[in-house]
Amino acid sequence: MSADTGPLVVVGGGLAGAKAVEAARAAGFGGEVVLVGAEPHLPYERPPLSKDYLMGKAPFEDAVVHDEGWYAAHQVDLRRGVTVTALDLERHEVRIGAESLRYERLLLATGAVPRRLAMADSSGAPVAYLRSVDDSDRLRAALRPEARIVVVGGGWIGLEVAAAARNAGAQVTVVEPLELPLLRVLGPEVARIFAALHRSQGVDLRLATSMEGVAAAGAGAAVRLGDGSTLEADLVVVGIGVVPDTALASEAGLEVDNGIVVDEHLRTSHPDVFAAGDVASAWHPLLRQRVRVEHWDNAVEQGTAAGRNLAGESVAYDRMPYFFTDQYDLGMEYVGHVGAQGYDAVVVRGEPSAGSDPFTAFWLREGRVLAGMQANDWDATDAIRALVGRSVDVPSLQDTSVPLSELADGA
């Protein structure tokens, strides 16, 4: 594609979309670029919405990907508060109400939306979800000292909200149907460290039980659990995962299978349409499977790769999944992908207590490192990255007198 063809149209003004237009310009694309986003805000990063922003410790401006002037300076036609309603692959057009917008190449970066809990939505009780900055604003207003907050779902969002609510002095109960929070992502060996952390901070963890019913009770809610108990709450926060926003793609006839199916170049089943970020189910050339990653780093890096490909390059996306979380004084980073086959060994290095002690953990299968994480041990990340995907000598990995950097060099 020559530098003055186009237009390039990006649907979805989130992190992946904003990084894509940035990368297309950085790659020298000189034609028209349009970024269409349904939210009224400048494209922004969501991680602070359950952390510093939610706790009132950082302003919204810190979360925006670019300030307003950047879009003008880079001649990106940013259309905020505008929803693309249809995609016509044959005509190379997207529809915005009655208007049609022609594209040469298109990126779908429509992200994901919270999975809804019908029984909560129809209850008339005060219920919150957390995805947008507006959600975060509403939630923050409810996180007052002594407020009774019931969090449904012990995943990342649920636990981060629990930490922020405790920070505000609220009384917090987390309801999780599995035996431990984060059990599916981390396995019992490491999930129990997070359970201990939250308990030590005064969170009431109700595990191996589900919310069976919820009803309005005065201005609050009465939450009935499967173990027969009832919780009174001022607010019920539902954090039970997200679903990829594939509506445009599937209605247009693109291949969709738990996300928009893309190849390693992030190209969909139509050659002029790409997808990136939370919505993309992308073929990973190193993992030899399709993965859909719902994390910040993936939005940044896939968005960037897609932007370059929109501009005419041919970048294969082979970055290992990565995510981070911050809860109380614990900050962690995780690299890798355990996958459906699972792991057969876990090595935890260090003595994690409920506090902020540094430790690292590795998930292995047949001596190969599938994934690794560090908690409060920021210097370990490079070594973890180097070890993921490699076979290691497990006794050496277990031996904390052998530095990780040495293992990484020798791997």
Ligand SMILES: Cc1cc2nc3c(=O)[nH]c(=O)nc-3n(C[C@H](O)[C@H](O)[C@H](O)COP(=O)(O)OP(=O)(O)OC[C@H]3O[C@@H](n4cnc5c(N)ncnc54)[C@H](O)[C@@H]3O)c2cc1C
């Ligand atoms: C509260 C919270 C905390 C998080 N914390 C972390 C963390 O600590 N670490 C981590 O790694 N990840 C975290 N994440 C995940 C991370 O934020 C997401 O992976 C990332 O936002 C995905 O970016 P995206 O651009 O793909 O999608 P999104 O951010 O969902 O953006 C998609 C945008 O597209 C818009 N859109 C959808 N359909 C249309 C349409 N038809 N027309 C126009 N616009 C449309 C949507 O309104 C939305 O603004 C967090 C997410 C949340 C919600």
